[in-house]
Amino acid sequence: MPDTNNTQKKIIFSGIQPTGCFTLGNYIGAVRNWGPLQDEYDCIYSIVDMHALTVKRDPVKFRQQTLEAYALILACGIDPQKSVAFIQSHNRYHAELNWILACSTQFGELSRMTQFKDKSAKHPDDVNAGLFTYPVLMAADILAYNTDLVPIGADQKQHLELARNIAQRFNQRYGEFFTVPEPYIPKVGAKVMSLQDPSKKMSKSDENPNACIFILDDKDTIIRKFKRAITDSGSEVRFAEGKDGINNLMTIYSCATGKSNAEIEAEFAGKGYGDFKLAVGEAVADHLAPVRENFARLINDKAYLKECYTSGAEKAMKISGKVVAKVYRKVGFVDAR
Ligand code: ATP
Ligand code: LTN
Numbered sequence: 001m002p003d004t005n006n007t008q009k010k011i012i013f014s015g016i017q018p019t020g021c022f023t024l025g026n027y028i029g030a031v032r033n034w035g036p037l038q039d040e041y042d043c044i045y046s047i048v049d050m051h052a053l054t055v056k057r058d059p060v061k062f063r064q065q066t067l068e069a070y071a072l073i074l075a076c077g078i079d080p081q082k083s084v085a086f087i088q089s090h091n092r093y094h095a096e097l098n099w100i101l102a103c104s105t106q107f108g109e110l111s112r113m114t115q116f117k118d119k120s121a122k123h124p125d126d127v128n129a130g131l132f133t134y135p136v137l138m139a140a141d142i143l144a145y146n147t148d149l150v151p152i153g154a155d156q157k158q159h160l161e162l163a164r165n166i167a168q169r170f171n172q173r174y175g176e177f178f179t180v181p182e183p184y185i186p187k188v189g190a191k192v193m194s195l196q197d198p199s200k201k202m203s204k205s206d207e208n209p210n211a212c213i214f215i216l217d218d219k220d221t222i223i224r225k226f227k228r229a230i231t232d233s234g235s236e237v238r239f240a241e242g243k244d245g246i247n248n249l250m251t252i253y254s255c256a257t258g259k260s261n262a263e264i265e266a267e268f269a270g271k272g273y274g275d276f277k278l279a280v281g282e283a284v285a286d287h288l289a290p291v292r293e294n295f296a297r298l299i300n301d302k303a304y305l306k307e308c309y310t311s312g313a314e315k316a317m318k319i320s321g322k323v324v325a326k327v328y329r330k331v332g333f334v335d336a337r
Contacts, residue, residue, distance in 0.1 A: 029153030035077025
């Protein structure tokens with residue numbers, strides 16, 4: 001279990017919102033990289049339900065989605081014995097640190113966040129303060145554990161940069177304290193694009209169901225979605241500037257099979273896009289099959305899930321509680337006892 005005081009290993013923190021089944025983008029860009037890090041680092045992974053509340057949700061469905069997201073990270077290879085795996089709202093220190101950090105964050109810097117601009121344009125009827133201060137809570141998630149590395153997809157780079165700035169500003173104001181975290185972004189697959197519009201990132205909340213692969217989709221559905229994927233008018237399977245659709249499919253195929261672009265080009269030389277799309281669909285479906293099987297087993301074992309997230313929250317509170325207590329002293333709050 002990670003202990004910020006006496007460990008040699010670097011600390012990893014990452015989170016994912018329980019906003020529905022994970023997409024292939026979430027998986028390739030973030031979650032599938034979490035498991036392999038567990039042996040080398042002290043890893044802390046969270047289902048960030050408080051972040052998900054920035055968009056209106058049906059409470060019954062939201063509770064179910066949070067449990068499913070927790071089961072999904074385990075199905076994707078997070079071992080709750082090796083890592084701290086917990087639900088964000090179970091650890092009140094995130095909200096406490098959020099407030100302190102908000103007081104070291106400028107209105108102007110939050111206004112520049114592209115995710116805020118996109119999401120407020122998408123939900124003009126609910127541009128709530130939580131949506132605006134979302135990145136401060138993300139900084140609190142990360143800094144509460146003195147995290148060294150944060151595995152994320154490319155779209156979260158700006159938020160991570162802000163977390164670094166907040167940490168540095170706090171350190172300047174109150175004396176060196178927070179570790180300034182580094183992003184950990186995969187070289188291949190950091191931004192998986194929509195299958196229907198390869199200029200847009202694949203997103204859980206896309207209205208077009210053919211635009212994204214959900215990691216629990218069955219084999220037929222996966223193959224059908226890839227067959228319908230938008231590609232350019234050419235026919236050669238080759239990674240090239242401007243061929244966003246085929247480049248995206250090659251990236252996905254490479255992540256599912258471990259093959260390089262040169263190997264993929266050789267494999268499909270003389271064959272058309274149709275053959276390639278079918279091969280991508282089959283490779284992805286086979287790659288995801290174990291996740292689907294693990295999930296089916298885990299989601300029916302509510303007692304086990306509860307045991308895991310309860311003990312995860314206990315461990316998370318122990319680590320972050322020490323950090324937040326020190327922060328309270330640093331800013332000058334009177335000791336409570
Ligand atoms: P929503 O559509 O609900 O806003 P999302 O699909 O963008 O959600 P998040 O929960 O915000 O997913 O992201 C979880 C992780 O997945 C983050 O590290 C994020 O960078 C990564 N991620 C999300 N979409 C992609 C993508 N298309 N390609 C690569 N990584 C991605
Ligand atoms: N904002 C992230 C989710 C998230 C996160 C974090 C990721 C919340 N807190 C801390 C890494 C570290 C997103 O994917 N939208």
